Amino acid sequence: MGIVVVVHIEVRAPMVVDRPLLSCPPLLTGITEAAHQLLTIPAWETALSKAFETLATHTGCDRLRLWEITVSPESNTVQPCHIFPPDTAQLPVRLDCPSSGCLQDWWEHLQCGVPFQAGRGEVSALEEEWLIEQGILAVLVLPIQIEQNLTHILSLEYTQCPYCWSEAEINLLRSFAVHLGGVMELRRRSAQLLWRSFAIARQQQQISQQQCRQISESRLRRQNQVLVELARRKNLHRGDFSAALQEITSVAAETLEVERTSVSIYNPERTRIYCLDLYERSQDCHSQGLELQASLYPDYFRALEQERTIAAHDALNDPRTHEFSESYLSPLGIASMLDAPIWLGGQMVGVVCHEHIGEKRQWTMEEQQFAASIADLVSLAMEARDRYQAQEELRASEERLKSFFNATFEAVFIHDQGRILDVNHAAETLFGYTTTELIGMLATDLAMPECRPLLVERIQQPSDLPFEATGLRKDSSTFIAEVSGKSIIYKGRPARVVGIRDITERKRAEAALEALNANLEQQVEERTAQLQQKMQELQELNQLKDVFLHAVSHDLRTPVMGTLLVLNNLLNPPGQSAEAPANPPATVSLSRGVIERMIASQKRQLTLIDTLLETHASDVQGMVLHQEPIQLGILAQGIVDDLEPLLSKNQAIVRNLIAPNLPTVEVDAIQLRRVYENLITNALKHNPPGLTLTLTATQDSNALICTVQDNGVGISPEQSKHLFDLYFRGSNSRHLKGIGLGLYLCRQVIQAHKGEIGVISTPGEGATFWFSLPLPPA
Numbered sequence: 001m002g003i004v005v006v007v008h009i010e011v012r013a014p015m016v017v018d019r020p021l022l023s024c025p026p027l028l029t030g031i032t033e034a035a036h037q038l039l040t041i042p043a044w045e046t047a048l049s050k051a052f053e054t055l056a057t058h059t060g061c062d063r064l065r066l067w068e069i070t071v072s073p074e075s076n077t078v079q080p081c082h083i084f085p086p087d088t089a090q091l092p093v094r095l096d097c098p099s100s101g102c103l104q105d106w107w108e109h110l111q112c113g114v115p116f117q118a119g120r121g122e123v124s125a126l127e128e129e130w131l132i133e134q135g136i137l138a139v140l141v142l143p144i145q146i147e148q149n150l151t152h153i154l155s156l157e158y159t160q161c162p163y164c165w166s167e168a169e170i171n172l173l174r175s176f177a178v179h180l181g182g183v184m185e186l187r188r189r190s191a192q193l194l195w196r197s198f199a200i201a202r203q204q205q206q207i208s209q210q211q212c213r214q215i216s217e218s219r220l221r222r223q224n225q226v227l228v229e230l231a232r233r234k235n236l237h238r239g240d241f242s243a244a245l246q247e248i249t250s251v252a253a254e255t256l257e258v259e260r261t262s263v264s265i266y267n268p269e270r271t272r273i274y275c276l277d278l279y280e281r282s283q284d285c286h287s288q289g290l291e292l293q294a295s296l297y298p299d300y301f302r303a304l305e306q307e308r309t310i311a312a313h314d315a316l317n318d319p320r321t322h323e324f325s326e327s328y329l330s331p332l333g334i335a336s337m338l339d340a341p342i343w344l345g346g347q348m349v350g351v352v353c354h355e356h357i358g359e360k361r362q363w364t365m366e367e368q369q370f371a372a373s374i375a376d377l378v379s380l381a382m383e384a385r386d387r388y389q390a391q392e393e394l395r396a397s398e399e400r401l402k403s404f405f406n407a408t409f410e411a412v413f414i415h416d417q418g419r420i421l422d423v424n425h426a427a428e429t430l431f432g433y434t435t436t437e438l439i440g441m442l443a444t445d446l447a448m449p450e451c452r453p454l455l456v457e458r459i460q461q462p463s464d465l466p467f468e469a470t471g472l473r474k475d476s477s478t479f480i481a482e483v484s485g486k487s488i489i490y491k492g493r494p495a496r497v498v499g500i501r502d503i504t505e506r507k508r509a510e511a512a513l514e515a516l517n518a519n520l521e522q523q524v525e526e527r528t529a530q531l532q533q534k535m536q537e538l539q540e541l542n543q544l545k546d547v548f549l550h551a552v553s554h555d556l557r558t559p560v561m562g563t564l565l566v567l568n569n570l571l572n573p574p575g576q577s578a579e580a581p582a583n584p585p586a587t588v589s590l591s592r593g594v595i596e597r598m599i600a601s602q603k604r605q606l607t608l609i610d611t612l613l614e615t616h617a618s619d620v621q622g623m624v625l626h627q628e629p630i631q632l633g634i635l636a637q638g639i640v641d642d643l644e645p646l647l648s649k650n651q652a653i654v655r656n657l658i659a660p661n662l663p664t665v666e667v668d669a670i671q672l673r674r675v676y677e678n679l680i681t682n683a684l685k686h687n688p689p690g691l692t693l694t695l696t697a698t699q700d701s702n703a704l705i706c707t708v709q710d711n712g713v714g715i716s717p718e719q720s721k722h723l724f725d726l727y728f729r730g731s732n733s734r735h736l737k738g739i740g741l742g743l744y745l746c747r748q749v750i751q752a753h754k755g756e757i758g759v760i761s762t763p764g765e766g767a768t769f770w771f772s773l774p775l776p777p778a
Contacts, residue, residue, distance in 0.1 A: 026058045026059075027058060027059060027169060027172055027173075028172060029058060030054055030055050030057065030058020030059055031055070031058075031172055031173065031175070031176045033054045033058070034050075034051040034052075034054040034055045034058075034176065035051075035176060035179045035180075035183075037050045037051045037054060038051050038179070038180065038183045039183060039186070044184070045082070048066065048082055048084075049082075049084055052064040052066075052082075052084035053084060055176075056084065056085075059156075061156070062159055062160075063083065063084070063085070063157070063159075064083070064084040065080050065082070065083045065084075066080065066081055066082035066083070067079065067080050067081065067153065068080070068081040069153070076107070105123075105124070105127075106118075106127070106141060109141070109143070110141065110143040110150055110153060111143075111150055113143050113145050113150075114143070115140070115141065115142040115143065115170055115174055116140075116141055117138065117139065117140040117141070117164065117165055117170075118138070118139055119131075119137060119138035119139070119158075119162050119163075120132070120136075120137055120138075120162075134157070135159050136157040136158065136159055137158045137159060137160070137161060137162050137163075138157070138158040138162045138163045138164070139155060139156065139157045139158070140155065140156040140157075140165045140170065140173070141153060141154070141155040141156075142154045142155070142170070142173060142174045142177045143177075144177045144178060144180065144181040145181070146181045146182065151181060152177065152180060152181050154173065154174075154176070154177035154180065156173065193537065196365065196537065200365045200538075219364070219366050219367075220366055220535070220538065222255065223255060223366060223369075223370040223373075224535075226251055226252075226255045226370075227370070227373050227374075227377070227531075229251075230247065230248060230251060230377055231377065231380075233247055241381055241382065241384075241385040242276075242277070244381040244384075244385075245263050245276055245277040245378070245381065246277055246279070246286050248263070248374060248377055248378060248381070249261040249262065249263060249277050249278070249279035249286070250279045250281075250286075252352070252354065252370075252371075252374045253279050253281045253354070254281065255370065256338070256354050256367060256370065256371070258281070258338075258354045258355060258356045258357075259280065259281050259282060259355060259356065259357040260278060260279070260280055260281070260332075260334075260353070260354075260355040260357070261278075261279050261281075261352070261353065261354050261355070262275050262277065262278040262279070262290070262352070262353045262355075263275070263276050263277050263342075263350065263351075263352050263353075263378055264276065264290070264292070264350050264351055264353065265342075265349060265350035266348075266349055266350055270294070271293065271294055271295070272291050272292055272293045272294055273291070273292050273294070273350060273351065274289075274290075274291050275288050275289060275290040275291070276288055278290065296323070297323045297324065298323075299319060299320055299322075299323055300320055300321060300323055300324070303320040304339070304341045304348060304351055305341070305348055307320075307341075308340070308341075308368075308372055309338065309339065309340045309368045309371050309372050310337065310338070310339040310340075311338055311363040311367075311368050312336060312337040312338070312339075313336055313360055313361060313362050313363060314335070314336070314360050315329050315334060315335060315336050315337040316329055316330070316335070318337075321337050321339075332355075332357065333357045333358070334355045334356065334357055335356055335357065335358060335359060335360045335361065336355075336356040336360055336361035336363065337353065337354065337355055337356070338353075338354040338356075338363050338367060338368065338371050339351050339352065339353045339354070339371070340352050340368075340371040340372045340374065340375035341375060342375045342378050342379050342382070343375075343379060344379050344382055344383065349379075349382070350378070351375075352371065352374050352375045352378055354371055365538070366538065369534050369538075373531060376527050380523075380524065380527075383520050383523070384520075386516075387513075387516055387517065387520060390512070390513055390516060391513065393509075394506075394509045394510070394513060410426060410499045410500060410501045411423075411424065411426040411427035411429070411430040411431070411499070411500040411501070411502075412424045412426065412427060412497060412498065412499050412500070413427050413438065413443070413497075413498055413500075414488070414490050414495050414496070414497050414498070415443050415459075415495065415496055415498065416490075416493070416494075416495045416496075417459060418442050418443045418444060418455075418456070418459045419440065419441075419442060419443075420438055420439055420440060420441050420442070420443060421439065421490060421491075421495060422439065422490070423435055423438045423439065427500070430471070430473075430479075430500065430502060431446055431471070431473050431474060432473045432474035432475055433474050437474075443455060443459070443498070444456060445472075446471060446472055447469050447470060447471060447472055448469075448470040448471075448472050448478060450470070451469040451470050454467065454469060455469065458483075458485070459496075462485065462487055462496060463485075464484070464485065464486055465484075466482055466483060466484035467482075467483055467484075468480060468481065468482055468483070468503070469481055469483055471500065471502070479502050479504045480502070480503050480504045480507050481500050481501065481502060481503065482500070482501040482503045483498060483499070483500055483501075484498070484499050485497065485498040485499070563598060563601050563602070565645030565646060565648075565649055566594060566597070566598060566645050569645065570588050570590060570594070571588065597642070601642065623671075623748060623749070623752035625667075625668040625671065625752055625753065626668050626670070627666045627667055627668050628666065628667075628668075628669065629664040629665070629666055629776075630664060630665065630667060630669055630672075631660070631662070631664055632658055632662055632664075632665060632697050632704065632706070632773075633656065633658035633659065633660050633662065633697070634660075635669060635672065635673065635676075636656050636658050636676060636695050636697075637656050639673055639676045639677060639680070640654045640656055640695075643677065643680060643681075646681070646684065647684075650684045650689050650691065651689040651690045651691075652684055652689070652690070652691040652692070652693065653691075653692045653693070654680070654692075654693045654694075654695065655692070655693070655694045655695065656695045657694060657695060657696045658695055658696060658697045658706075659697070662697055662699060662704065663699065663704075663775060665704055665773045665774075665775060665776075666776050667753060667773060668749075668753070671749045671752070671753075672749070672753075672773075674745060674746070674749060675746045675749050675750065675771065676695075676708070678742040678743065678745060678746050679708040679743075679746065679769050680693060680708065681742070682742055682743065683708070683710045683712060683767070686712070686713070687710060687712030687713055688712075688713075691710055691711065691712055692710065692711050693708060693709065693710045694707075694708075694709045694710075695707070695708055695709075696709070699775075700772070702774060702775055703755065703772045703773060703774045703775055704772065704773045704775060705770060705771075705772055706770065706771055706772070706773065707768050707769065707770045708768070708769045708770075709766065709767070709768040709769075710766050710767055710768075711766040712766050712767065713763070713764065713766075714761045714762050714763040714764050714765050714766055714767055715759065715761040715763070715767050716763055720759050720761060723743055723759055724743045724744055724746070724747040724757065725744065746771070750771045750772075750773075753773055753774065754774050755771055755772040755773050755774060756771065756772050757769070757770070757771040757772075758770055758771075
């Protein structure tokens with residue numbers, strides 16, 4: 001029986017029917033905010049309530065209900081499990097299973113992944129009855145499929161007046177329904193990935209990007225090679241646990257370049273851990289025996305239970321390892337520790353410790369993953385040891401049984417055509433009958449009814465090949481017997497002597513060993529899949545680093561080009577021949593205004609570098625804005641003045657038509673400057689010289705609508721769709737420098753200001769880029 005979740009929304013008041021997509025900003029804003037709340041609010045019930053409240057505010061809903069569907073082969077029933085607002089919780093609810101006829105058409109649509117809407121007078125009598133009972137006039141239902149199975153349903157119901165949803169609105173709400181279907185699993189994974197992304201991002205900022213990539217790739221290759229070599233070694237699989245531990249600790253210490261690596265295991269009472277092997281790299285020796293009482297180090301043992309690895313960069317002050325400072329770390333000079341718990345059978349059974357002596361060491365994410373993998377290898381070695389011990393116990397059991405049978409002989413009886421003629425004492429013991437009772441009995445009476453046909457066949461057609469059957473004792477208990485026979489002459493007449501061996505315990509041991517082997521293979525496959533997933537995550541983080549490098553090169557290009565043009569104009573004033581004079585003057589006259597402008601340009605470059613660092617961090621945690629009220633016209637004119645050398649080079653004219661009496665807007669001036677510079681330089685790069693650009697801004701009800709218009713070659717509709725995508729370059733840019741990042745950064749900045757950006761263009765008639773900046777509330 002499976003569980004499915006249904007979201008149920010009821011609308012408070014009618015909305016405009018068949019609105020186009022771009023005229024639904026409240027609905028789009030509400031869906032975006034609700035989806036954001038589902039992903040960011042930690043408590044799931046609180047996240048649901050906040051998301052429902054947001055949707056109710058932006059869509060005018062009266063009720064939002066979360067339904068739980070119980071699916072079974074016989075029926076499907078629906079019950080509400082979360083309702084907003086709570087005062088509607090007592091509303092009568094009844095949804096029968098589709099097989100009874102009620103909601104049959106609805107269920108068929110949902111199973112096919114098709115949304116539908118209906119109202120009173122448009123449905124069957126049973127469905128009409130349910131709508132009246134709920135006080136619903138119209139309903140829109142959208143299915144949610146996860147892995148091609150119907151798992152959730154998003155329904156919107158009207159209680160005040162009939163309503164018909166437009167296709168654009170259905171598509172918007174359907175996207176929210178799809179988003180909701182993956183949030184529950186994504187919430188858990190996103191938190192874990194975000195933490196790992198922060199850790200790796202902080203590490204990668206400390207070294208150059210090129211060095212980081214080379215070191216990371218080299219370290220990964222080396223660690224993966226070491227893990228593969230360890231996994232192939234025979235000691236790991238043949239049960240020689242002590243030899244396997246020595247190989248693992250020595251290789252791990254060499255790979256991580258630490259002084260000490262040890263493996264410690266819990267005692268049966270789980271009150272302390274005992275060191276099974278300690279490898280000291282400088283001495284190249286192994287030892288054992290160190291014990292740690294769990295009660296003396298509660299913070300450390302609590303962290304082992306809760307964390308995948310303990311990466312103590314500063315072990316003396318780390319809250320998880322500081323308990324060892326006086327008695328262990330300081331005397332040995334240990335500055336950093338990297339410990340990974342060993343898990344076996346769903347329980348933490350020990351720990352692998354890597355100890356660095358000397359200066360404090362910053363453990364990388366690759367090193368932490370390697371330490372966790374080493375702990376997994378120890379776990380595999382323990383499982384191999386247990387399996388080997390089980391095999392040895394089974395082998396010893398079989399040898400003891402064989403010796404016993406050789407010494408005391410197995411149960412034997414002699415029969416003629418199935419009638420028992422004689423038995424030994426072992427047969428009495430095995431079957432519980434006396435010799436007197438056994439003689440004269442039919443051999444088939446000593447077997448379970450289902451085995452008797454086989455015995456009759458062997459009696460009628462004798463064979464020396466052994467077979468198995470289920471024996472039946474006098475007390476009605478049973479056992480698995482191995483039966484073998486041979487033809488003899490008994491008292492002068494042909495007969496069969498039959499040996500019977502109780503192999504019940506052997507069969508049980510074989511089944512247990514088979515189950516243990518199957519479980520071990522499954523765990524190896526699961527751990528291999530986990531390692532591959534970690535490698536994929538590291539590759540994705542390297543891609544994020546590359547994007548940051550491209551952003552730095554792109555945003556620094558414009559101010560650098562402006563400075564170069566100014567310096568070239570100083571060396572070659574306008575009107576002078578392009579060729580260098582034979583005797584150029586030793587000095588160049590330089591006005592104070594030019595120097596001040598060059599200093600301002602360099603300051604903007606430094607500010608831009610800091611901003612780009614913040615932008616890199618915003619790829620993970622959102623762009624950080626430093627907003628202040630500004631006059632848009634003044635900012636735009638300053639940008640035009642700074643770009644004057646570049647405009648002159650391209651014979652371009654910029655008309656600043658932004659009115660000075662517009663209200664001030666709360667924006668990050670540095671980021672908004674990037675938007676204008678990217679839009680203007682983008683127009684210059686993709687159009688021939690002589691371009692005319694016009695800057696305008698108009699006040700809307702709650703925002704300023706800003707435009708950058710040119711009279712250039714224009715943009716095709718197909719290019720317009722992807723113009724703001726990362727790495728997109730137009731067909732006219734194949735000979736230009738850049739990677740298609742400028743307009744993508746423009747979109748990131750405007751969206752961070754809670755605005756929108758777009759382009760309107762027709763080929764041959766120029767292009768108009770527009771963006772909106774929200775005004776502060778009056």
